[in-house]
Amino acid sequence: MDNGIITYINGPVIKAKNMKNFRMREMVAVGEKKLIGEVISIYEDFGTVQVYEETAGLKIGEFVYPTGKPLSVKLGPGIIGNIFDGIERPLNKIKEYSGNFINEGIGLISIDPNKRWKVNFLVKEGEYLEEGQPFAYVEETPLIKHYIMVPPKVKGRVTYVAADSEYCIEDVILKLQDDKEYELKMYQEWPVRIPRPVKRRFPIEKPLITGQRVIDTFFPIAKGGTAAIPGGFGTGKTMTQHQLAKWSDADVIVYIGCGERGNEMTEVLEDFPKLIDPNSNLPLMNRTILIANTSNMPVAAREASIYTGITIAEYFRDMGYNVAIMADSTSRWAEALREISGRLEEMPAEEGYPAYLASRLAEFYERAGYVETLSGKEASVSIIGAVSPAGGDFSEPVTQNTKRFVSVFLSLDRNLAYSRHYPAINWLSSYSGYLSLLNDWYRKNVSEDFFKLRGEMLKVLQEENKLLEIVKLVGEDVLPDDQRLILEVARLIKIGFLQQNAYHPEDTYVPLHKQYNMLRMIKLFYDKALFAIKKGVPIGKIRQMKGYSEILKMKYSIPNEYKDEFDNLQRNIEEEFSQILKSYEGD
Template sequence: MEKAIIKSVDGPVVIGRNMADYKIREMVLVGEKKLIGEVISIDGDLGTVQVYEETEGLKREEEIISTGAPLSVKLGPGMIRGIFDGIERPLEVIKKEHGSFMPEGIGLISLDEEKLWDVTFKVSLHDKVHQGQIFAEVPETDIITHKVMIPPGINGEVVEILENGKYNIETVLLKVKDELGKINEVKMYQNWPVRIPRPVKERLPIDKLLVTGQRVFDVFFPIAKGGTTAIPGGFGTGKTMTQHQIAKYCDADIIIYIGCGERGNEMTEVLEDFPKLIDPNTGKALMDRTILIANTSNMPVAAREASIYTGVTMAEYFRDMGYHVALMGDSTSRWAEALREISGRLEEMPAEEG
């Protein structure tokens, strides 16, 4: 099979040749710098890739390498207090190692693989376990206990398990033997494709109030736990400030704040304010229950499109543990703008979502 090569580059959109065997939504590494991209269409021999990094310097005839997997995020201890970009790369770690500007081709780094976490097991040898069952607990922050779950699709008997102790996320914590005799290794984290919803058993009725801490909303515009709401308004009318207030004072267990195409100065305010704030519900630091995804308007437009999916996948993961999660997407209009921009570069009609 001939290797896939770049035919043309148009901003974040790369057209490749010899891509008939690639799959839609597959993650690929583009060019000599191995930029992260995703296959979004295949037409005969030609494939279209949207690249999540700056494409300056890419040349024709450079190789496009398949990873064989869709764009996925790591879900495990280390997410809370984290500040990530749109594809879950940790911005603070990147700043320490590479300075204030993100270099191209650093790969899909995410959670810290070296840090040791204190693991307490909730199951024993020869116990029967099923998908979604909590088998261990890890104190992630002073407020949030990370409940480590059996990944979807794994059911069976525990045939090997470690003692309580300190382990990193790459350690195999237990092995589960299914009905067919296959041994599945279970670690502290799960890999999950961002565009596939996590499985659910049932949809619970929406009957509890999300107390936002803003009396005018709680009285006149109540928001339900499990519901959604939009904050429409013109430029400079306070949409972002309203979201900041809800993120600071609402009674959700975990806050996931996605700055999707936000202005850099607005996101800076969040990044500077939140670490200093005390959570009125617990008396602890607000960041002890917060995840920030910063994909500002000067970052690659394709990663902006992915950032909402990344945040939703994280929220679903904590929902599966039984936590109430408040997800803020700021703003959906700039997300739609990203969809339109990619559609324009593909020379097609803008997506109906945009």
């Protein structure tokens, strides 16, 4: 095939002639340094290429070389625990080549081709294998058994199986014979913009347990679901995603630092290898993949990083794992789209973003799901995307379009964050669309009245919000005691339940049964206090009760592996109210 010839250069966008034999979305090598690029448009003999590396020094007249395949990633052993850039090049390996800065023309290096892995085979000669079926596995980390699978659209009878031994990823370890012979290695290559196939999709019915009370109880996320965490600067988006990455009951975590500041991604790269997985007491990196594409790295690669991350997630889903993706943040990804669109001289839509922003967001979020894999396993990909609206303005296009495609909206509030209330999720503007779908699971696994109790407590917070408007005008003292009680109970919910300390061993992660019992104690106190007020007990007396302060402290004082502590607390509250009522009846 003839090479293209560069005729125009505008940052990460170049145009070339002699491109009629190239294909849309084909991966190409650009210039003498063989920069990695992707064809994004072709018209007659001219094509436009999006370059994923720095184009400084590139000259008009240099060649564009075809590869004959779309932008793809290698999927095989060596991904877990690694740190990649936006097009799956390992940053540790790049540092060995070029030091602290990424030089141009390094090429599409990927997972280590020379490392040897102990391969254990699951099949024998003569067996017939279908697409997606595992035929071997590698103990990639102590937490993840990496299954080597038959690639999609490949099937046949086994004619050769290597012996259980050590191999590198380029070795042929299995041969299949169907209409032709297939030689299978330990890795697959897959185009990042095409979703990996599944047998079928299941309805959402299981929650993604995070141990964060405001999420699990008030705004639950589902396995295979989608969530957005929008918030202005300093409201805790990254911190919230760190908590979800550490504590959610996903098997594999893919963390995409998409266009965030370098210091924020540095913090992730430094912290994650030190974090201990609470379920196994082993380093969290044993089940984590990091993709770092910071704001000072090539903007076009930032656009690709989202697709690289979701493709890796789908690969581990196909093995039967539940995978959670943290994308931080999709606003920076959208800004990359805007910059490339501007350099392409496309007609801009609202606030300069391209008109196809909504469809690109939809393409990303619709790759989440709870599915039956090609091999018949149940698995999921859950997507949790942070959104960084400028100035915390949720009316801007990225937030509004994201809202259309996600089912959980965890709105971060600047006032809560600045008052040190974390997670700073606003309970009035957040929502979860999975409540009805998860209702049966919560009833069977936690309590019959779980969501009824949640609704009653949320109603108290909504009533408090209305009353605070009156308090601002005339003060709290003019309110009747039953309304002042709502303010006190709302304080119990906010401080005693919703506020959570990520650095406290008992409070950083809270099991669902403890969450339910904590809320049950607050409801018990509210019911007893309301009855006492109707009997003439003043609100000041209720505020001074020992049970009031015990409820505020129960998240620290009652261990997660509790036995009788909540029964004792309930008994103490009931006895204290009984004594107060007797004293006032005596008066």
